[in-house]
Amino acid sequence: MIGLKGRLNVIDNSGATLVECIQVLRAGSHARIGDEIVCVVQRSRTVGVTQGNQQSQQKVKRGDVRHALVVRTKKEVRRPDGRYIKFDDNACVLINNKGEPLGSRILGIVGAELRDKGKYSKILTLAQRVV
């Protein structure tokens, strides 16, 4: 249940580590696993000073406004078979307008609710584990 001001960990390698939700792109309620949000980057990884290599350049800095996809929530989610699943933290992956991830790797587990949404197949394949 992510709403305005809710903080999430970023689990991809786009550069951001902590984001704060400013808008839930879902009609009138809180964001759950598989919902998109608009967020502000609160904390990002520091870039090494030495090289300005194209590949290791960070894509996202503090203060950036991005879209993100919620992939883990502490609030339990109900599965169709009656199970309830909850994670240890709230986490998200930064995405662009088309739903493609900004980073190239996803570290950690991801909720299987993403499968039902349809357009996040790339994130599912990148994820280390889908629960």
Place this chain on the structure above:
Amino acid sequence: MKVEADSFSGARIYPGTGKLYARIDNRIFRFFNGKSESLFLQRKNPRKIGWTVLFRRMHKKGASEEAAKRRTRKTVKVQRAVVGASLDDIRKRQRPEARAQLRTESLAQRKQKKAASDEAKKAAKAKVQQQQNQQQKVSKVQTKGAAGKGR
């Protein structure tokens, strides 16, 4: 349909019951009810909580009934006939007399082989020696002749 076991208490979790807790370190815990979930999150040790399966196993509660059910199963070794040797043949060969006979036979064969190979080696050696001697003879004659011519 798979019936899971509660990670804390060992209770059977039928589908549609309980909660699944996925920790960030990729470990998954299943809870049958809020009771076991709460105790788990309080980091209690199930081996010290008297109603859990882990406690009962450790203190061997109710184990006598289980032991009565189990009976040791012994596997019986049966010797079977093989293609090319019927059971009787196999039995015959296993007897000590048959074995002793085989042993003496093989020993005699080995002795014969060794004798034959020794002879062959001797013959080969003699041949080589002869060839060497002949060569030497030839070379001496040649040198004498050459020396004479050179003068």
